[in-house]
Amino acid sequence: MNLNHIFFSLLGFLFIFITNFNPIIAETKLTKTETSIEINFPKDIQFKISGELNDEIEAVNLIFKIGYSNSNIIQPINFNQNQNNFEGNLTWNTNTTNKYIPPGSPIEYYYEIKTTSKKTFSSKINKLVYLDNNKKWNSVKYKSITMYYIEVFENVVQSRANDLLEATLQTVEYISPLLGLEAKNEPLNIVLFNDYSYMSKSLAPKSDAQSEKLITQGQAYPKHGVVLLLDGRESKGTASHEITHILVDRAAGSPYTVIPSWLNEGLAEYANPIKGFSYQNSFENNLKTDTLLSITKYTSPPGKPEDIILFYGQAEKIVEYMIETLGRKEFTDFIKSMKSGMSLNNALEKIYGMNKVEIENEWRKEIGASLIEETNKNTKPKSTTSSVQLYTLDSMKNDSKEVNKPTEINLIKANDSENISEDKETRLNNKNSCGLSDSNEILMLVYFFSVVMLYKKKNRK
Template identity: 25%
Template sequence: MHTSTRKWGNQLTNLKINKALVVSLLLSILTILLVTEKSASVAQAQTNNDINLIESKATGIDPKKILFQITLDTSSSIQEIELNYVVESPETNVGGTQIIDAQGKSGYQVFSTELSTNDSSRYIPIGVTITYHWIIKSDTGALLTTEQQTYVFLDGRFDWKKKQSDNIVVFYYGDNQRGTTGIGATKDALESVSDLLQVKVPYKVTVVIWDTERNGEAAQRSRGSTFDAAVSTLGTRVATDLVHIYETRGDYADTTRHEIAHIVTHVAGDGSIGKIPSWLDEGTAVYAQKNTTGRKFALEQAVRQDNLFRPKTEGVGAPNTSETVDAFYGQSHAMVVFMINTWGEQKFSELFSVIKAGSKPDGAFQTVYGIDLDNFYNQYRIYEGLAPIEFQKIEIKSPPKTAATQVPYTIATGTKITSDTKANKENSSMGVSDTSTSEETAANSNSTRALVVGLITVVLALTLGFVSYRLVKR
């Protein structure tokens, strides 16, 4: 019995020791997990709290500039803020970068930078869509990249309204009839000119309407003091998919039809190499109008004076007075009417597609109509009651450039920087897409944490083991 009791006592002692060891091991593992989890949470929280984005916004002050602002609340010093923006276009997006030297500021700060939109080096027209985001760098190596935001650039002097129908967007202010008229005229021109040229505009079209040319003048890109002083600009296609209407006191529906027609002619006739000449572009745009009386009067005077321009050399001397501009539009329209009436709409649309494929206008006329431009011009002169002209052979090295549309997107560098400190913090927030630290800082931080965790784990494991052993001995 004694022997049996002693054996059973040894078994109990061993069981206690085994249990103690298991408990010690489990507690050690749990300690490691808890410490590791706590370390990861703190690292994430430190990264999030290091740079806190309060607000980011863009504001169109007027047609000349956009103010970008970002409000931050930071525990570390901010070294640099980078604004990255892209002017969206259906064909080619163009962007730029603005750098703000944050000068090591911390706490609640408002930083801003102005983007000039209409000067000698850059033209970003009212109505474009701009996407942008910020990259903020702190002195600790923390890096925050904000979510991409979208901003429609509008003239900040007016309270804009918006009408939309299918793939058409119209911005206007004041009388709601402007929006209705803009939608109707745009639809009309898109349908009629697309049918004529047998193409479809594959993207959304935007129209921006001011009430008077005086109010819209600041949104226009200057074409020279002589032209600006002599010619009243009622509307312009300022981008691939964007039209400006500056004057609504007259028949601005026809102005809208005219400018929308330029969007369609661009799709039909402008390729990477081939470009339609401006007389064909403007003539087709006038063809889209309902009323062409003013152009007709100017043309009749030019015919009486035998002062017509030669299509093959059009663009050598651009019209820069109201009389010569009206005569240019009138003759361009009359030649388009003559072509359609003589050879039909099918041949007319084919001319556009041949030019777009890369042919020069003279070669395209040979391909489609079997005559060159001078032969065509003489046929038109006879149609107007004028004698044909014997031309000397000339070689046009490049097709005349289309003057109807100005290239809007030329991006230069340059930044105006302001920074304001706000004492009372406002409760607002905005999402952030990515928060991270630099690789070097992260590596050093992780190594330190690993060493601390390892030491704590060893100490706890030894302590628990010793306590368990003492308990068993008792």
């Protein structure tokens, strides 16, 4: 065989080898993954993850959402990696003010794992309702409202829960159109308690002095879509009052708007089917003596107990005036204006052509009370009402980031062992990547060197 034949044979072989070359690259995989969650009520929640990954891990983040908000929280977690095996955990202290989670809150969470090779893996979402695991919880649901309760005497509590659920739903269906809420099916959760000593452990942490003086009948957590309710003679009224706080927040709440307590509490009492005698009596007595509060100057309720009773009664009356005398449509437009980001006074000026003091004076003329003077000095007493949000997701911004929730991700139960696939973008990059292993590079260089040497030898001849 002459050199020409050898040369062209090697060249042809090299061409075939290159065109059919498919480099073997070790694929990075996350396998044998297990996630779990342990609720130690009311102390903390333990999040855990473990699995195998044939790449060095740079960071593991827990990404979760509490309640019915649209924001997620990113929380870095501690992890250990031994060769391909890894495990991580996070303790979320629910007995602290800024990490408190009200019972009944839905929780969704997943993990994001980043490697030193710049690859990212995301687990599937786990979903649960935060409740004390030491209790046996039952639930009843009608339309958008779910009520959780602990059965004590056969079906006694269940029957009571059904009655309260029906009353609450009537409030939602009555108030939602007034507030301009079109999505009446947005979820709401209520947790019913029969024992105040147990309910007090479920509330957000507060000082011992507050605990001794206050008995909370109901507590609304608008950002979570949750109401904690103590069963009693006035439970229907309390449930309606607290549910309205959540609806008001959804209808008028905005990052740029502060909903004053006189408006918030006034609406909640307006929606209350069981009117408080003490509120009405206090209002009538102070109207007779012309000692009503300058109600629209209060961004939060007054501190004295006797003033608080008057505050609630008076707030209901001025809101009732705005709705029934100035018009329901106008009131709905006013709430929508606040939702758009307008300040209280700007929204009032736009819809009514009056500021808050002028609105109050018009109402005072209607009831025969003396007028108040407009002043730039706002009265802002310390709030003692249970409607104050003790914890929201916004308070986590100092040590967490907000992210958009993934749009396509399936639910799995905790403790399920699943293979977790790499992000689509990463998979595409790997599929289209071009690279050679060390052994294949050497082989190609040998062939190329042989072809060059044969070509030079042929030219010498």
